[in-house]
Amino acid sequence: MASEKKYDPKITPWQVAEQDFPKDGASEEKFKFLLRYVILAPSGHNTRTWKFKLQPEGMLIYADYTRRLPVVNPDDRELVISTGAAIMNLRVAAAHFGYACDVQYHPKANTPELLASARLSESSQTDPELKKLFPSIVQRRTNRIEYEVRSLAEGELERLQKLTTGQKAAIRIVTDKTIQTSIAELISQGDHIQMSDPAFRQELASWVRSNWTRRGDGIAAYGFGIPGIISWMGPWFMRTFDLGKPQAKKDYQFAKEAASLIIVHGKGTKESLLEAGEMFERFVLTATSMGLQYAFLNQPMEVRNLRTRLQAILGLADWPQLLFRIGYAEPQKRAMPRRPLDAVLIEG
Ligand SMILES: Cc1cc2nc3c(=O)[nH]c(=O)nc-3n(C[C@H](O)[C@H](O)[C@H](O)COP(=O)(O)O)c2cc1C
Structure with missing residues (x-):
């Protein structure tokens, strides 16, 4: 090393x-x-x-x-x-x-x-x-760019479908455009609500880094498509301006046109959340192996009444925990920072 x-x-x-x-x-x-x-x-x-x-x-x-x-x-x-x-x-x-x-x-x-x-x-x-x-x-990689507007091949959907059943969590794959549009509306509402909240913007900005960051955590601005020198201003920009409107418009389109929206759901217990995390990662590693890209649209999970509405749209008996889109796009080449291994080891 x-x-x-x-x-x-x-x-x-x-x-x-x-x-x-x-x-x-x-x-x-x-x-x-x-x-x-x-x-x-x-x-x-x-x-x-x-x-x-x-x-x-x-x-x-x-x-x-x-x-x-x-x-x-x-x-x-x-x-x-x-x-x-x-x-x-x-x-x-x-x-x-x-x-x-x-x-x-x-x-x-x-x-x-x-x-x-x-x-x-x-x-x-x-x-x-x-x-x-x-x-x-x-x-x-998390890949937040625009994806091609095309459906998943049938065999691909079947392969992913095998990963949807857990013991305390599960995954729903949505390919129905009417349902996708209803979910897209919730996502865009979530963008407006979150981005108009200065505390939300402050927290997000505190984890956004310039493209030359030497820190081992946070999101380098290239992850949001912010190039070069402008990336130094990324955190200030996010903290200062309510970008809810353009973000909502973009996310609405992304969700509506996605090859598929994926919802990981389960109860709120620690066991269920750990399993949800495991299932999510297995799903996206599999999608990666198939040449698919993914990016989160978690807004409805993070605003209480939108979460209830998403639950109703999907007819879930438990809680939606994660929401992301998958599809085909140019892969994200640049990786996000990681802390050195020793920083996460507890000695003794
Ligand atoms: C539980 C969880 C929730 C996340 N929520 C969001 C989100 O709401 N929006 C987003 O753009 N990325 C979200 N991400 C993606 C992270 O920002 C991303 O994983 C991190 O920046 C590292 O980048 P990488 O996935 O390319 O390694 C989430 C990731 C995880 C594991």
């Missing part, structure tokens, strides 16, 4: 090479290597909201509540979901390097930060479906 001095958070962590796996090393060294893939998982506003403690038989997985988003997510829902996404990366990397990965959720632990633990044991028979997703870990 490049020395700390040369560490570029937008490049170095993504250059992880599987031939560097320390096959003759101690177990903890090997588990630490797996974590290099785990930290490439996505998180809300790229807050990197997890911590790990290595153990002789695996690892403990913690939420980092110092990285909360109190305005957009006062109940830490997306923080727990993001940790679920990291757990899925662990399962995939473990399967690839020949480890069975037994994950236990700890929703009622005495330490509220402790969300899960993973036991890793060498195995020659790891899940082939998970193994196939390994290359997608470094290829996956």
